[in-house]
Amino acid sequence: MDIATHVFSALYQFGDAFAFLVLSACGLAVIFGMMGVINLAHGEFIMCGAYVTAATAHAGLPLPLGILAGTVVSALVGVLVELAVIRHLYDRPLDTIVATWGLSLIATQGTLIMVGSTMAGVGTPFGSFQVGDYSYSIYRIVLFCAALGVLAGLYALFNWTRFGVLARATIQVPHMAAALGVDTRLIYSLTFACGAGLAGLAGGLYAPTMTLVPTMGATFIMEAFVTVVIGGADVFLGTAPAGGLLAIVKSGMTSWQGQLFGQIGLLVAVIIVVRVLPKGISGFVLRERT
Amino acid sequence: MTGFVSFFRRLEGPQTVGRGPAFWSLFAVVMMIAVAYPLFSDGYTVGNTVYFFVWVFIALSLCLIWGYGGSLSFGQTAFFGIAGYGYGVLTLNFGSAYGFTLVALVASVAIAAFFAALLGYFMFFGRIAGVFLGIVTLAVTLMLERFMAQTAGPEWHIGSARLNGFNGMSAMPPLTIPWPGEPIVLFADVGLYYFVLGLLVFVYLALRILMNSSFGNVIVAIRENPERAEMLGYDVRKYQLITFVIGAVLAGMSGVLYTAWGQYITPSSMGMTAAALPLIWVAVGGRSDLTSTVVGTLVVLAAFQALTIYGSQYALVFMGVLLVLTVLIAPNGLVLGTMNWLGRLAARITQRAG
Numbered sequence: 001m002d003i004a005t006h007v008f009s010a011l012y013q014f015g016d017a018f019a020f021l022v023l024s025a026c027g028l029a030v031i032f033g034m035m036g037v038i039n040l041a042h043g044e045f046i047m048c049g050a051y052v053t054a055a056t057a058h059a060g061l062p063l064p065l066g067i068l069a070g071t072v073v074s075a076l077v078g079v080l081v082e083l084a085v086i087r088h089l090y091d092r093p094l095d096t097i098v099a100t101w102g103l104s105l106i107a108t109q110g111t112l113i114m115v116g117s118t119m120a121g122v123g124t125p126f127g128s129f130q131v132g133d134y135s136y137s138i139y140r141i142v143l144f145c146a147a148l149g150v151l152a153g154l155y156a157l158f159n160w161t162r163f164g165v166l167a168r169a170t171i172q173v174p175h176m177a178a179a180l181g182v183d184t185r186l187i188y189s190l191t192f193a194c195g196a197g198l199a200g201l202a203g204g205l206y207a208p209t210m211t212l213v214p215t216m217g218a219t220f221i222m223e224a225f226v227t228v229v230i231g232g233a234d235v236f237l238g239t240a241p242a243g244g245l246l247a248i249v250k251s252g253m254t255s256w257q258g259q260l261f262g263q264i265g266l267l268v269a270v271i272i273v274v275r276v277l278p279k280g281i282s283g284f285v286l287r288e289r290t
Numbered sequence: 291m292t293g294f295v296s297f298f299r300r301l302e303g304p305q306t307v308g309r310g311p312a313f314w315s316l317f318a319v320v321m322m323i324a325v326a327y328p329l330f331s332d333g334y335t336v337g338n339t340v341y342f343f344v345w346v347f348i349a350l351s352l353c354l355i356w357g358y359g360g361s362l363s364f365g366q367t368a369f370f371g372i373a374g375y376g377y378g379v380l381t382l383n384f385g386s387a388y389g390f391t392l393v394a395l396v397a398s399v400a401i402a403a404f405f406a407a408l409l410g411y412f413m414f415f416g417r418i419a420g421v422f423l424g425i426v427t428l429a430v431t432l433m434l435e436r437f438m439a440q441t442a443g444p445e446w447h448i449g450s451a452r453l454n455g456f457n458g459m460s461a462m463p464p465l466t467i468p469w470p471g472e473p474i475v476l477f478a479d480v481g482l483y484y485f486v487l488g489l490l491v492f493v494y495l496a497l498r499i500l501m502n503s504s505f506g507n508v509i510v511a512i513r514e515n516p517e518r519a520e521m522l523g524y525d526v527r528k529y530q531l532i533t534f535v536i537g538a539v540l541a542g543m544s545g546v547l548y549t550a551w552g553q554y555i556t557p558s559s560m561g562m563t564a565a566a567l568p569l570i571w572v573a574v575g576g577r578s579d580l581t582s583t584v585v586g587t588l589v590v591l592a593a594f595q596a597l598t599i600y601g602s603q604y605a606l607v608f609m610g611v612l613l614v615l616t617v618l619i620a621p622n623g624l625v626l627g628t629m630n631w632l633g634r635l636a637a638r639i640t641q642r643a644g
Contacts, residue, residue, distance in 0.1 A: 098569060
C-alpha cells in the first residue's frame with residue numbers, strides 16, 4: 001500500500017464519520033438552536049424515517065422517493081408532537097427533555113408492539129469500487145454529498161427565504177417578532193417539523209446501511225447529542241465544524257483501536273471541549289466576532 | 291428530652307413537606323407496619339418488596355440532583371452500574387468471608403463517587419448547566435452500556451471475575467454480616483429486608499437533615515437562581531459538585547444492593563430504558579420533595595410490576611404516557627400535589643376548629 005491509498009482510506013473514513021455526525025445531528029441542532037428545546041425523541045424520528053423508507057421501498061417505490069416519504073412523514077409526526085406536547089413546555093426547557101424522553105419510550109415500545117422486533121432491510125445501492133487493496137461502498141460517498149447538501153440547503157433556507165428571515169427574527173427576540181406581526185407559534189411549529197423532517201431524512205438515508213430495529217434511534221442519538229453539545233446553538237458555525245472535528249477524532253480512533261474506541265474518543269473529546277469552551281464552538285466563534 | 295426535640299427540629303424545614311406531630315405519628319405508624327410486614331407475608335413477597343426498596347435510593351439521588359439541585363442528570367444509572375459491577379468484581383475476587391461483602395459495598399460506592407467527582411469536575415467547573423448537563427451525562431451512561439456490552443471475550447476480566455459482555459456478571463455472594471459463630475447471610479428475603487429498610491430510613495432521615503441545613507438551602511438557592519447565589523458569595527460549582535457526588539453515592543448504593551439482591555448485573559441495567567425509569571418515578575412522585583419521591587417511587591414501581599404481569603409489553607408505553615402527562619398536567623408531581631392539597635385541607639380544618 002502506498003501513501004495515496006492510505007490518504008484515500010483516511011479521507012474516506014473521515015467523510016463517512018462526518019456524514020454520519022452531521023446528518024444525525026442537524027435535525028437536533030435546528031430544534032435546539034432555534035427553540036432551546038432538546039428533543040430526546042430525536043432517535044425515534046430517525047427510526048420513523050428509516051421505517052417509512054423501508055416500507056415504501058418494499059412497496060416498490062424507488063429508494064429516493066422512499067427517503068422523501070420518510071422525511072415527510074417524520075416532519076408531519078413532528079408537527080403533531082409539537083402541537084400536542086412541546087408547545088406547552090417552551091418556558092420549561094428541562095421538562096421538554098423529560099417529556100420527549102417519555103415520547104421516545106412510547107415510540108420505541110409502540111413500534112416493537114406494532115411492527116415487531118425487526119423489519120426487513122433495504123439493500124445498499126450502487127455497489128462498490130476498488131482503491132488499492134480495499135473496496136469502498138459508493139453509497140457512503142453519496143451520504144457524504146448528502147450531508148454537504150443538507151448543510152447547503154439549510155444555509156439557503158435560513159438566509160435566503162422569507163421563512164428563514166422570520167425564523168431568525170423569532171430566535172433573536174421572540175416578542176419583538178410577534179409584535180411585528182410574525183406568527184411565532186407557527187414558526188416554532190414549522191421549525192420543529194423541519195428538525196423532525198431532517199431526522200427522518202437521516203433515517204431514510206441510513207436505512208439501506210443498517211438493520212432496522214425499534215431501538216435503532218439509540219445508535220444515532222449519542223453522536224447527534226455530542227455534535228450538538230460541542231457545536232453549540234448555531235447550525236453553520238457550530239454543527240458543521242463540530243462534525244468535522246469529531247469526525248477526525250472518531251475516524252482516527254476507529255481505525256486505530258476499533259469502533260468502540262471511536263465512540264469513547266468522541267465522549268472524551270466532548271468532555272474536554274465542553275470544559276474549555278462551555279458554549280460550544282459557535283459560542284466561541286460568536287464571542288470572538290463581537 | 292431537649293436533645294430529642296432539637297433532633298426533630300432539624301428534620302423539619304422549608305425544603306421538605308411534612309412536619310409536626312401529625313406527620314411524625316403517621317411516619318411512626320408506617321414504620322411499625324414496615325417492621326411488622328415480614329411477619330404477615332411470605333418470603334417471596336418480602337424479597338420483592340426489597341427489590342422496590344433498592345430502587346428508592348437511586349430515586350432519592352435523582353430527587354437530590356434534579357429536584358433540589360435543578361440539574362437533570364441521566365448519569366445516576368451509570369453510577370448504579372459502576373457500583374453494581376464494582377461489587378461483583380470485588381466479591382467474585384475476594385469472596386464473602388470476614389464481612390468482606392460490606393467492605394465491597396463501601397468500596398464500590400466509593401468507586402462510583404470517585405467517578406462522579408471526576409465527571410462532575412469537568413461538567414460543573416466547565417459551567418455546563420441545564421440541558422447540556424443532561425446530554426453529557428446521558429452520553430456517558432450510554433457509552434458505559436456499550437462498553438460493558440462488548441466485554442464478552444475471555445480477555446475482559448478483572449482478577450478472576452469475567453465481565454461476560456451482554457450477559458453480565460452473576461453468582462456473586464449476597465451481603466453477609468460477620469457474626470460470632472455463624473455469619474448472617476442476607477438472602478433476598480427477610481434478612482435483606484430489614485437491612486435495606488434500616489438503610490433506607492437512615493438515608494431518608496439523613497437527607498431530610500441535609501436538605502434543611504444551610505447546605506440544602508444553598509442548593510435550592512442555586513436551583514432558583516444560580517447568578518444570585520453566586521453574588522451572595524457561594525461557590526456554585528463546589529456545591530453542585532458535592533450534590534452530584536452525594537447523588538452518585540446514593541445511586542451506587544442502589545447498584546450494590548441490586549446486585550446483592552439478584553446476584554447478577556447486566557449492561558442493560560445502564561441502558562436507555564433503565565435510565566428512563568428512575569426519571570419517571572421521581573417526576574410522577576414529585577421531584578422537589580424527599581417524601582413524595584419515596585412514596586411515588588414505591589407506588590409507580592408496584593403499578594409497573596402489576597402492569598408488566600397483566601399488560602406485558604404495554605407497560606412501558608403506559609409509563610411513557612404517564613411521564614408525558616405528568617410533565618404536561620402536574621409538573622410538580624402527583625404525590626407532592628396530593629400531599630400539598632392534604633396539607634391545605636388539614637390547615638383549613640384546624641383553622642375552622644380553632
